[in-house]
Amino acid sequence: MSIFLYIVKKIIILVIVLLLTLLLTIFLLGSTIDKIMIDNIRLQIINSLSGSLSENQRLNQFDDMSQRQKFIDQQTTLQIKSLGLDEPWYSPKKILNTLSQIITLNLGNSRFFTTYDGSSSVNDLIEEKLPNTILLFTTSSLTVVGVGIIVGSYLAKREGRVTDKFIAGLASLSLSVPPWWFSMIMIVLFSFFLQIFPARSTPTLAPNSPEYVGALLYHMTLPFITVVLIGFASSIYYVKYIVLRVIEEDYIKTLGVIGVPPRKILLKHALKNAGPQLTTMLGIGIISTLGGSILIEEIFDWPGMGNLFYNAIIQNDSPLIIGLVYFFTLLYLITRLILDLTLSVLDPRIRTEDN
Amino acid sequence: MVSKIIIKLWSHKGGVSGIILLLFLLTITVYTVSYIPASEREEWNNPSFWINYPKNAAPYWINFFLSFLHEQLPEHKIFTINDATVKNYTEGNDYKVQNISFFYEHSYSEFPPAFSVPYSIQIGDIPPAVEISIKRPDGLAFVIYYNSLDPISNSFQDGEEYDSAQQLLGTEDRDFENQKVVEEVEKNSNVISQRLFSSSREITQSLADKANFFDFPINDIPAEKVIFSDTKNNVPLEGKYEFVFSIYSFENTTNIEDIQWIVDGKVYGILGTDDFRRDISFGIMIGTPVALLIGVTVAISSTVIGLFYGLLSGYKGGRIGSLMVVIIDIFLSIPTMVLFIILSLNFGRSILFLIGLFILFGWPGIALINRTFSIQIKNYAYVEASKLMGESDFRIVLRHIVPQLIPFTLANFALSVPAAILGEAALSFLGFGDPSFPTWGQMLQDAHFSSAEILGYWWWIMPPGLMISITSIAFILIGRSLEAKSKLNKMR
Numbered sequence: 041m042s043i044f045l046y047i048v049k050k051i052i053i054l055v056i057v058l059l060l061t062l063l064l065t066i067f068l069l070g071s072t073i074d075k076i077m078i079d080n081i082r083l084q085i086i087n088s089l090s091g092s093l094s095e096n097q098r099l100n101q102f103d104d105m106s107q108r109q110k111f112i113d114q115q116t117t118l119q120i121k122s123l124g125l126d127e128p129w130y131s132p133k134k135i136l137n138t139l140s141q142i143i144t145l146n147l148g149n150s151r152f153f154t155t156y157d158g159s160s161s162v163n164d165l166i167e168e169k170l171p172n173t174i175l176l177f178t179t180s181s182l183t184v185v186g187v188g189i190i191v192g193s194y195l196a197k198r199e200g201r202v203t204d205k206f207i208a209g210l211a212s213l214s215l216s217v218p219p220w221w222f223s224m225i226m227i228v229l230f231s232f233f234l235q236i237f238p239a240r241s242t243p244t245l246a247p248n249s250p251e252y253v254g255a256l257l258y259h260m261t262l263p264f265i266t267v268v269l270i271g272f273a274s275s276i277y278y279v280k281y282i283v284l285r286v287i288e289e290d291y292i293k294t295l296g297v298i299g300v301p302p303r304k305i306l307l308k309h310a311l312k313n314a315g316p317q318l319t320t321m322l323g324i325g326i327i328s329t330l331g332g333s334i335l336i337e338e339i340f341d342w343p344g345m346g347n348l349f350y351n352a353i354i355q356n357d358s359p360l361i362i363g364l365v366y367f368f369t370l371l372y373l374i375t376r377l378i379l380d381l382t383l384s385v386l387d388p389r390i391r392t393e394d395n
Numbered sequence: 396m397v398s399k400i401i402i403k404l405w406s407h408k409g410g411v412s413g414i415i416l417l418l419f420l421l422t423i424t425v426y427t428v429s430y431i432p433a434s435e436r437e438e439w440n441n442p443s444f445w446i447n448y449p450k451n452a453a454p455y456w457i458n459f460f461l462s463f464l465h466e467q468l469p470e471h472k473i474f475t476i477n478d479a480t481v482k483n484y485t486e487g488n489d490y491k492v493q494n495i496s497f498f499y500e501h502s503y504s505e506f507p508p509a510f511s512v513p514y515s516i517q518i519g520d521i522p523p524a525v526e527i528s529i530k531r532p533d534g535l536a537f538v539i540y541y542n543s544l545d546p547i548s549n550s551f552q553d554g555e556e557y558d559s560a561q562q563l564l565g566t567e568d569r570d571f572e573n574q575k576v577v578e579e580v581e582k583n584s585n586v587i588s589q590r591l592f593s594s595s596r597e598i599t600q601s602l603a604d605k606a607n608f609f610d611f612p613i614n615d616i617p618a619e620k621v622i623f624s625d626t627k628n629n630v631p632l633e634g635k636y637e638f639v640f641s642i643y644s645f646e647n648t649t650n651i652e653d654i655q656w657i658v659d660g661k662v663y664g665i666l667g668t669d670d671f672r673r674d675i676s677f678g679i680m681i682g683t684p685v686a687l688l689i690g691v692t693v694a695i696s697s698t699v700i701g702l703f704y705g706l707l708s709g710y711k712g713g714r715i716g717s718l719m720v721v722i723i724d725i726f727l728s729i730p731t732m733v734l735f736i737i738l739s740l741n742f743g744r745s746i747l748f749l750i751g752l753f754i755l756f757g758w759p760g761i762a763l764i765n766r767t768f769s770i771q772i773k774n775y776a777y778v779e780a781s782k783l784m785g786e787s788d789f790r791i792v793l794r795h796i797v798p799q800l801i802p803f804t805l806a807n808f809a810l811s812v813p814a815a816i817l818g819e820a821a822l823s824f825l826g827f828g829d830p831s832f833p834t835w836g837q838m839l840q841d842a843h844f845s846s847a848e849i850l851g852y853w854w855w856i857m858p859p860g861l862m863i864s865i866t867s868i869a870f871i872l873i874g875r876s877l878e879a880k881s882k883l884n885k886m887r
Contacts, residue, residue, distance in 0.1 A: 053721065057728045064734070068741045078651060212409075212875065216867030218817055220824060221860035224848045232851035239849045289637065324795060331732035349733075350825065353740060361740075365733055371731040 043384060050380050054373045059139075061369045066138050067184035069358045071128035073138075076151065076358060077125055078116070081217065147363040152355045156247050165348065168247075170367070172256075172346035177333055180264050181221045181325045184271035191317065192279025193306055196287065204361075207280065210273035219270045220335035226266045227339070237262040241340040263340045271325060282317045286310045316387035323379030330372055400805065402879070407879065415871030416865055423683045430579055436681045439833040441632050445672040446590070447473060447655070450508065452663035453854050469503040471660030476653060491649065493642040497656040501532075504631050506620045512640065515588035518544065519648035526641045529593070529622060532634025539598050539622065544587055593618045615777040667854040670845040675838070677856050682835045683849070685746070686816050686866055692750050693815035697757030700810045702800065704758065705765025706792055710773055726759035735818070739827035746829040749822060753815045761807050765800060772796050802881030811872030813867035820863050835859035 062117060120126050127134050135372035141147075154160045155168045195203060231239035241263055243255035287310055295305050311318075329336075337346035344362060352360040405411060438444035440494050449471045484492040501507075516523065524543040531538040584722035591598070598618045606613050607622075611629050613621045625632040638656055642649065668673040714820045722844075735752060742748050772778060772795070780871045781791050822828065823836025824843070838859040842848070 053724050053728060057725055061729065061734065065737055068737055126592070212868060212871050213864070216813055216817075216871050217859060217864045219822055220821065221856070221863065224839070225853075225860070227848040228851060228856060232849065232853075326403050331730060334732060334736070334822060339848075349736075353736060353825070356740075361737065365737060369730050370731045372733075373728060375665050376728055378695065 046384055047381065050377055055376055058369055058373060061239055061371040062139060062142055062366060063135070065362050065365045066129070066135060068140075069362060070357045070358075073362070074125055074129050077123070078120060080114050081119045081123075081125075082112065082172060085112055085119070132333065138348035141364060142366055147366070148359040149362040150352070151357045152391040153357065153360060154350070156379075157166075162360055165360065166345065166367055169345045169348050171344060173333055174335070176260055176263055176337075176342060176344060177267070177329045180267035181322065181329055182272070183264075183268050184275045184325060185318070185322045186273045188275025188321070191281050192276045193311060195276065196280045197302065197306060202391065206279075207273060207277050214270055214273045217266075217270070219332050219341055222270055223263070223266050223336050223339045226262060226269075230262055230333060239341075241342040260342070261335060261341050265337065268330065273330075275321065275325070275377070279314075281317065282314045282321075283310055286314045289313075303392070310395075316383050319379065319382050319386060323375060327372060327375055327379075330368070330375070361371070400802075407876035410876030411870040413869050413876065417873065420613055420687060420866060420869065422685055424679055424687055427680045427684055431677075437831065438679060439673065441683065442671060445668075446511075447513075447657055448668050448672040449659040449661070449663050449672060450668065450672050451670055451852060451855075452660055452668045454665055454667045455662040456665070459664055465504075467503045468505055468661040469501070469507040469658070470654075471498060471663040472658045473658040473725060474499070474658075476549070476651070476655070479654070479656075481651075488868055489645050491642075491644045493644070493651060495640040495642075495651065495654060497638045497640075499621060499638065499656075499658055500634075501631065501636055503631065506623050506631050506721040507658050508661060509619055511589040511590055511656070511659070512655070513588070513655045514640070515586050515652040516544070516642060516652040516741040517586050517650045517652050518644075519585065519646040520528045521645045521651045521747070522587075523642050523644035523646075523742060524604075525541055526643065528639045528641070531622075531634060531635065532635040533626065535608060537608070537627070539601050539618070540591060540595075541599060541601065544589075546722070555843065585648075588860060593622075604697060607739055607752070618735070622775035633864040638710065660721065666858050669720045669838075669852070670847070670856045671841070675855060675858055678838050679832060679835070679862055682838065682859065682862065685832045685834050686819070686863070689746070689819050690816040690866065693757055694808050696754045697811055698761055698804055700754070701758040701761025701807070702765050702797075706769045706796060706800075708762070708795070709766040709769030710788065710792060712770075720763075722775075723759045723762055723766075725764070726756065729756070731756050735822055736825060736827070737824075738821055740752070744827060746832050749819055749827075749829065753818055757811055757814065761811065763864035764803070764807065768800055768803065792882045802877060806877035807880060809870045809877060812870040812874075816863060816866050819874050835863050 061112075113337070117126075123138065124134060129135070129138075145163060147166075149160045150162055150165055151160075153165055154168060155164050157164075159165075191395050195207065227239050230237045238259060241259040243259050244250060245252050283306070285307075292309055295309060296302065300309075333344065333346035334349055335346070336342070337344045338350040341347065345367065348360070349364045351357075352364060405414075434505055453468065455470065458470075461467060476495070479495045479497050482494040484494070503849065512526075512527065516525070526538055526542075528536060528538045528539040564874040594617060601711060602613065602618055602621050608626055609621070609624070610627050616624075616712070620629065623631050623636070639699075640649060640654060640656075663672055666679065668674055669678075704719065708716045708723075711719075738752060740746075759777075769792075769828070778795050780792060781795060786794075819828070819834065820836035820839070823834050824840045826840055828834055828837040828840070830837075836859070839856065842852065842855045842859075845855075847851075
C-alpha cells in the first residue's frame with residue numbers, strides 16, 4: 041500500500057467516526073434542541089409584541105387574552121414552518137441541515153454559560169476555554185515524555201534490578217490508580233494540609249489584566265504536577281523497554297564493537313531508531329489525557345473545555361454539549377491522524393503492515 | 396489446566412501478590428453477600444437510616460496517633476435505655492415523675508459536635524411534660540429543655556387532618572438536617588416519638604438564660620459548646636456529666652417506651668462517616684461485589700467477543716478480513732469518554748446499560764491482539780498440515796488455534812477488568828452511576844459534591860479510591876504474570 045492510499049484510508053476513517061459521533065449526538069439530543077429553538081421563537085414573538093408598548097396599549101390590541109394567545113401561536117407556527125422546525129428531528133432533510141450547521145461551526149448559543157466578555161455563543165466559549173486545555177495537557181504530556189526519555193534511556197544503559205522492579209511496579213500502580221481520585225488526594229495534600237496551592241484553579245483575576253498570565257500559571261501548577269506524577273512512571277517504563285529492544289539489535293551491538301562511545305550510540309542511534317515508538321507513546325499519552333481532562337479539569341476547576349463540558353452536562357445545555365462533543369472528537373481525531381502520519385513517515389514498515 | 400495456571404502464577408512474585416489482593420476482595424464480597432441483606436444495602440441513600448450516626452467523623456484509630464500529641468477527639472456514644480438509671484417518684488394515684496439519667500464521661504480535648512435525644516413515650520389522654528436537665532462535673536446544674544407534649548390522640552382523630560399533618564411531616568423529613576425536631580405520630584397507638592437535636596431552638600433559648608454562669612458571651616455559640624464548656628473560657632470541661640430526662644405525667648398509662656442519648660463524636664468506626672452520616676466502611680463493603688461484578692462480566696464478554704472476532708478476521712484474511720479490521724479501527728478511534736457521557740446522558744443510570752457500554756467498547760482492542768496471533772499461527776506447519784488433511788476451517792480454529800491462545804486470553808481477561816472498573820468509577824463520579832447499586836465511584840462523587848477535598852475529609856476520599864486501585868492492580872498483576880509466562884508453541 042502506498043503512503044497516499046494509507047493517508048486516504050486514515051482520513052476516511054476519521055470522517056466516518058466524526059460523522060457517526062455527530063449523528064449519534066444529534067440522535068440523542070436532537071429532540072431537546074428543537075424544543076429549545078421553538079421556545080426561543082415563542083419568547084421572541086412575545087417580546088416583540090410587548091415591544092415599547094405599555095401594558096394597556098398591548099391589551100387593547102386584542103379583545104382578550106385568548107385572542108392574544110391565538111396570535112402568538114399563529115406567529116410561532118409560521119416561524120416554525122419557515123425554519124423547517126415542524127418536521128421531526130429525524131427527517132433526513134433536517135438531519136442533513138443540522139449536520140451541515142455543526143460542521144460549518146454554526147453552533148448557536150449556549151443556554152446558561154457566557155464568556156468573560158458576556159458572549160453566549162458556543163464558538164466564543166470554546167475559543168476562550170480551548171487554549172487552557174491545550175496549555176495544561178500538552179505541557180504536561182511533553183514533560184511526561186521528556187522525563188521518560190531522559191530517565192528511561194539512562195536506566196536502559198545501566199540495568200539495575202532494584203530500580204527496574206521499582207519503576208515497573210510504579211508503572212503498574214499508576215495505571216490502576218484513577219487519575220481523578222489522585223487529583224482529589226493532591227488537593228487534600230497541597231491545598232488543605234500544606235496550603236501551598238489553591239484548591240480551585242480558576243484565577244479570580246480578569247483575563248485581560250496584566251497579572252492574569254502569572255496567576256494562571258500559578259493556578260496551573262497543582263494540576264500540572266498531578267498529571268506529570270500520574271504519567272511519568274509508565275513513560276519511563278516504556279522508554280526503557282523500547283530503548284532496550286533497540287540496543288539489542290545487531291547494528292547497535294556492532295557500533296559498540298567498532299568503538300563508538302556508548303553515550304553517542306544511545307543518543308545518535310538508539311533513540312533515533314526508537315523514534316516511531318516514542319512518538320506513538322507521546323500521541324497515546326495526549327489522547328488518553330484528553331478523555332481524562334473532563335474529570336481532572338472538573339476536580340481542579342481548571343477553566344478548560346473539560347470543565348465546561350461537565351458543567352454543560354449538569355445543566356443540560358444541549359447546544360453547548362453538541363459543540364463540545366464536536367470539538368472534543370475533532371481534537372481527538374486530528375491528534376490521532378497526526379500521530380498516524382508522523383509514524384508512517386518515520387517508520388515505512390507501518391504502511392505495509394496490513395496482511 | 397487450572398492447576399497449571401495457578402502454578403504458573405505462583406512462580407511469579409507479581410502473580411502471588413495479585414492473588415492475595417484478589418482473595419482479600421473476595422473475602423469482603425463473600426462477607427457482604429452473606430451477612431448484609433439486600434434490604435440493608437438499599438438503605439445507603441436513605442438519610443433516616445443513618446440518623447444515629449455522627450456527621451463527618453474521622454476513623455477512630457486517629458485517636459491513637461493523636462495520643463502522642465496529648466489530644467483526643469470525642470468518640471461517638473450511643474446510650475440506650477439499658478445504660479440509664481431510671482428512678483420513679485409517684486405522688487397520689489396519678490402524678491408521676493420518671494427520671495432517666497445517663498452518665499457521660501467527657502475526657503477529650505474538643506467539644507462533641509452535637510447530641511440528639513430520640514425518645515418515644517406512651518401517653519394517655521393527658522399528655523405529659525418532659526424536661527432535660529444536666530449536672531456538670533463542676534457542680535453546675537441547669538435545665539436545657541422543657542416542653543409539654545401535645546395531646547396527639549385527640550387532635551389527630553380526624554382522618555383528613557391526620558393526613559395533612561403526615562404530609563407536612565413528610566416534606567420536613569426529607570431535609571431533617573434543617574428541621575431539628577422530627578415528630579412521628581403513629582395513628583392507632585398512643586405513642587409519641589420525637590427526636591431532639593442539640594441545635595433546636597428550644598435548647599438555644601433555654602441556654603440563653605444561663606449566660607450569667609459563664610464568663611464569656613454565649614449568644615452565638617452552639618449549644619454543645621456551652622453545655623460542655625468550662626465557665627471561665629470556652630474550652631471543654633472534662634469530667635463526668637449526668638443528663639437527666641424527666642417525664643412529669645398526670646396519668647398512670649404514661650410510660651417511656653424507648654429513649655436514647657446520642658452524643659455525636661468526631662471519630663467513629665474503622666473508616667469514619669461522611670457528610671450524610673453514612674458509615675464509610677459499609678459503603679466500601681457493599682461496593683466490592685458491584686465492582687467485581689461489573690469488572691468480571693465486562694471482561695469475560697469482551698475477551699470472548701474479541702477472541703472470536705480477532706480469530707475470524709485474521710484467519711479469513713482477504714476483503715472480509717480487511718473490512719473487519721476497518722470496523723475495529725473505527726471503534727478504536729472513537730473518543731470513548733465523550734461518547735460514554737453523551738450516551739449515559741440519555742440512557743444512563745442503569746448498571747446493565749453501563750456493562751453493555753463497556754463491552755461494546757472493550758472488545759476491539761482485544762480483537763486486534765488476537766488477530767495478530769491468528770495470522771502468526773495460521774502459517775505454522777501443523778495448521779497447514781491439517782488443512783491439507785482436509786479438516787474444516789471451523790475445526791482448525793477450534794482445535795489448533797484457540798487452545799494456543801488460551802493463556803493469552805486469560806491474560807487479556809485479567810487486563811481488561813481494570814478498564815471496566817476504572818470506567819465505571821469515572822462515569823459514576825460524573826453522576827451516571829446506578830443509584831440502586833452504590834459504588835465507590837458514587838461515594839467519591841458525593842465526596843466531591845460536598846467539597847470533601849477542600850474541607851480536608853481525607854477519610855472520605857481515601858478508602859473508595861484505594862479500593863478501586865487495589866482491585867485494578869490485583870487484576871493487572873495477575874494479567875502481567877500470565878502474559879509473561881505464556882508463549883506460542885510452534886510445534887504441537
